[in-house]
Amino acid sequence: MIKLGIVDDHAVVRSGLMMLLNAREDIEVVGEASEGDEAIAMAGELHPDVILMDLNMPHGKDGLTATKEIKQLLPETAILILTMHDDEEYLFQAIHAGASGYILKSAPHQELVTAIRTVSAGDAYLYPSATKRLMGEYLEQLRSGGAKERTDMLTERENEIVSLIAKGYSNKDIAEQLIISVKTVETHKSHVMEKLGFKTRPELVKYAMKKGLLNFE
Structure with missing residues (x-):
């Protein structure tokens, strides 16, 4: 309930x-x-x-x-x-x-x-229409080069997990795609949130947009 x-x-x-x-x-x-x-x-x-x-x-x-x-x-x-x-x-x-x-x-x-x-x-x-606007901002950042900015705060695996979380995948889906356990996904996510000082999923989505992690290829 x-x-x-x-x-x-x-x-x-x-x-x-x-x-x-x-x-x-x-x-x-x-x-x-x-x-x-x-x-x-x-x-x-x-x-x-x-x-x-x-x-x-x-x-x-x-x-x-x-x-x-x-x-x-x-x-x-x-x-x-x-x-x-x-x-x-x-x-x-x-x-x-x-x-x-x-x-x-x-x-x-x-x-x-x-x-x-x-x-x-x-x-x-x-x-x-809000989703379109968010993607529009992301594409604009790509054109301006802002989303290409690199960061050393996260490991390659953490960036990979951030990308999948931002795209809406569940912890179970991410675990299956990366061939790791759900517990490992949760641990990575916890580390990411701590490193970036985030408390909510929307903050993570916005971060992924800014860092160019939302490619849908």
Whole structure:
């Protein structure tokens, strides 16, 4: 069962989302909040698996600030941004803040459910046009030469694992592809996160983009 928290300044929106999502057998809405400070308190008390987070809330802390603070408090809680803003600036700020996903309020209900299940499983979720924008930034970096920058921080094997993680492969898939154990994959991943000072998968994806590790040949 996925324990879900909902953060939105509109009571009607929260109520509608609760009715929609509580109807799913594998999702239970355990808490709600109308602004960032309430969201942080709710997360600390209830420890939800996933939080649906609005960005713009006029009272208290905004969604990006709340996302950063919740991720510091509860690194294992996945935060899915649910917003009306189809804007790349908000998208990149959300990823930088530690969000595991970004989806629009105009998205079909089933897509929202899929996004919740995806981030709950530890994967990143972006709506289709957002994925295109991220790849567009990556390609632009390639053209400018920025993504070719080398780093001595990671070993060749660690870079290989970062590339596969960023492409969405599970630990089991990576282990099978590299002919190593799942435990070895987890150890490499832990070392990578420690070396780079990262806490979230989206940070790793952004790093892979900047370092040219997302080739899809």
